[in-house]
Amino acid sequence: MSKLREQMKYDMDLKGFSEKTKIAYLKHVELFAKYFKKSPELLGEEEIKAYLHHQLIERKMSRSYNTQAYSALKFLYETTLKREWKSYKIPRCKREKKLPKVLSREEVKRIFNVTTNPKHRAILMTTYSSGLRVSEVVNLKVNDIDGKRLQLFVQGGKGQKDRYTVLSRKNLELLRDYWKLYHPKTWLFPGQDINEPLCVRTVQKVFENSVRKAGITKDVSVHTLRHSFATHLLESGVDTFYIQKLLGHSSLKTTSIYIHVGNLDGMNIKSPLDDIDNE
The missing domain is CATH 1.10.443.10 (Intergrase catalytic core)
Structure with missing residues (x-):
């Protein structure tokens, strides 16, 4: 995945992403590849949905975590791999609407x-x-x-x-x-x-x-x-x-x-x- 990783990092540099976002996106893609033990280039819509479902339901990761994983994979496939991303086929998890804690x-x-x-x-x-x-x-x-x-x-x-x-x-x-x-x-x-x-x-x-x-x-x-x-x-x-x-x-x-x-x-x-x- 090293070549693909470098290309994605290059694309994020061009987009002006923060260092924190770049690290997070690359980590999500790495975990996705490890889950299937294949390069993302060999994976598609069904694998993406299966992975996001696994993270949300089986691993019980937060919705915000899942939303970031979704965004990372969307960037990878749309921008770096130049593939069409069909949102109706890969639904995004609804964001949690939590109120912030406040001090008096x-x-x-x-x-x-x-x-x-x-x-x-x-x-x-x-x-x-x-x-x-x-x-x-x-x-x-x-x-x-x-x-x-x-x-x-x-x-x-x-x-x-x-x-x-x-x-x-x-x-x-x-x-x-x-x-x-x-x-x-x-x-x-x-x-x-x-x-x-x-x-x-x-x-x-x-x-x-x-x-x-x-x-x-x-x-x-x-x-x-x-x-x-x-x-x-x-x-x-x-x-x-x-x-x-x-x-x-x-x-x-x-x-x-x-x-x-x-x-x-x-x-x-x-x-x-x-x-x-x-x-």
């Missing part, structure tokens, strides 16, 4: 309070303050901070899209104190090698430790800070259109999910039953 403002404050390392505190506060993905916060550069306009520049976010997002005054002061301690040159949050950004897993571990110290038992991840940023803005009355732009979502439909997790009391929404006796 008080819980976010507790997480910051127990994070005593200045660098770690700056990372977590910047993630929440600007609604960043973990991959975005580790790739921030010193020059991405615009203190005068209170903006933060996100270069090459998801889908390789640049955007500006909000920068809190409180976070700006924290970052200035952090800079005085660490004097980062290029990367705002460098790793052990100052010429490389901090790795994502390090930030995840920092967040996990802080959540545990804060006594929070919710099933949350560092990405929950981004969800909480959006939800808290919505509860404060910020229009979903502006939240969409700050998060870098392509569709307003993606952003509207936060309407379902917002605190209804905080948004001054109440049941019409409460007004019946007043009429």
Whole structure:
């Protein structure tokens, strides 16, 4: 499969796929080939359906996993092997519509309070303050901070899209104190090698430790800070259109999910039953 693998990787490079997506797609194709012990070039629609069914029903893999496997195989056959992909013959698994977990403002404050390392505190506060993905916060550069306009520049976010997002005054002061301690040159949050950004897993571990110290038992991840940023803005009355732009979502439909997790009391929404006796 080495030649086919290289061709698929080349095609994904041309499409501008992220490194993470390329690794995931190649792994799915590798597992598909191993399952049948044949090159994908010798396999077709029936084998693809059988494999996806096996992953979903027998191995009980998640729908999101199966959806990614579907996308990887579709790319392989359509783009690399130049074969027709008939969606009606190879149905895609329906996506799960799960609501994101969200932290309250008080819980976010507790997480910051127990994070005593200045660098770690700056990372977590910047993630929440600007609604960043973990991959975005580790790739921030010193020059991405615009203190005068209170903006933060996100270069090459998801889908390789640049955007500006909000920068809190409180976070700006924290970052200035952090800079005085660490004097980062290029990367705002460098790793052990100052010429490389901090790795994502390090930030995840920092967040996990802080959540545990804060006594929070919710099933949350560092990405929950981004969800909480959006939800808290919505509860404060910020229009979903502006939240969409700050998060870098392509569709307003993606952003509207936060309407379902917002605190209804905080948004001054109440049941019409409460007004019946007043009429």
